[in-house]
Amino acid sequence: MNDIIVKTVARILIPFIQLYGIFIMLHGHVSPGGGFAGGAMIGTSFVLYTLVFGIDKSKKKFSERVSEYAESGGILLYIALGLIGIIMAGSFLTNIDAGFPKGTPGSMFSGGMIPLLMIGIGIKVASTFITLFHTLIEEEEA
Amino acid sequence: MVWLNALIVVFLIVCAIAVERTKDLVSAVVILSAYTLMMSVLWLMLHTPDVALTEAAIGAGVTCILFLAVISRTERYE
Numbered sequence: 589m590n591d592i593i594v595k596t597v598a599r600i601l602i603p604f605i606q607l608y609g610i611f612i613m614l615h616g617h618v619s620p621g622g623g624f625a626g627g628a629m630i631g632t633s634f635v636l637y638t639l640v641f642g643i644d645k646s647k648k649k650f651s652e653r654v655s656e657y658a659e660s661g662g663i664l665l666y667i668a669l670g671l672i673g674i675i676m677a678g679s680f681l682t683n684i685d686a687g688f689p690k691g692t693p694g695s696m697f698s699g700g701m702i703p704l705l706m707i708g709i710g711i712k713v714a715s716t717f718i719t720l721f722h723t724l725i726e727e728e729e730a
Numbered sequence: 731m732v733w734l735n736a737l738i739v740v741f742l743i744v745c746a747i748a749v750e751r752t753k754d755l756v757s758a759v760v761i762l763s764a765y766t767l768m769m770s771v772l773w774l775m776l777h778t779p780d781v782a783l784t785e786a787a788i789g790a791g792v793t794c795i796l797f798l799a800v801i802s803r804t805e806r807y808e
Binding site: 612620621622624625628629631632635639717720721724725 | 779780782783784787788791792795796799800803
């Protein structure tokens with residue numbers, strides 16, 4: 589696609605989509621949304637980048653190597669937080685009893701480790717969507 | 731607000747029948763996207779904004795794009 593209007597609008601719009609996705613991801617415990625919805629929004633912004641600027645440029649931004657590290661890192665962050673719960677308090681994903689700070693209710697820094705869990709889920713979901721789309725588009729050319 | 735819910739449900743039924751009747755797969759995907767967007771409005775009316783947000787992002791965004799990518803690899807008309 590070689591249209592200057594589409595390219596300009598996408599270049600302006602993509603950072604705001606990603607910012608909104610991160611906002612939804614981090615506020616999963618105090619407002620609607622969460623890791624899955626936020627991660628899907630970030631993945632969709634990369635899909636928009638691929639549609640506008642082509643698969644080659646998108647591969648440079650988000651290569652398969654980065655995708656491998658992001659998927660494994662997201663789920664490993666989740667498992668590590670669960671294991672902290674086992675070590676400190678005895679059961680998987682123990683939150684406040686394992687020593688995570690409570691914070692003030694209603695603000696972003698509350699709910700112990702839930703925002704960290706949401707970051708892990710969001711990274712995994714986003715990279716999964718990007719990998720799915722890249723795989724489908726790539727096989728078309730081969 | 732009951733009549734608005736009923737209107738949305740009627741729209742959903744019409745969309746579902748239209749998806750089944752059409753022969754053009756691209757327009758079927760577009761109708762499915764409209765169905766999903768109305769579905770997320772219906773979730774919002776039923777006081778589940780969490781599901782509505784996920785439905786709008788996944789159903790209208792990702793599913794539509796993945797279906798279009800698959801159609802571009804196969805035939806457009808059934």
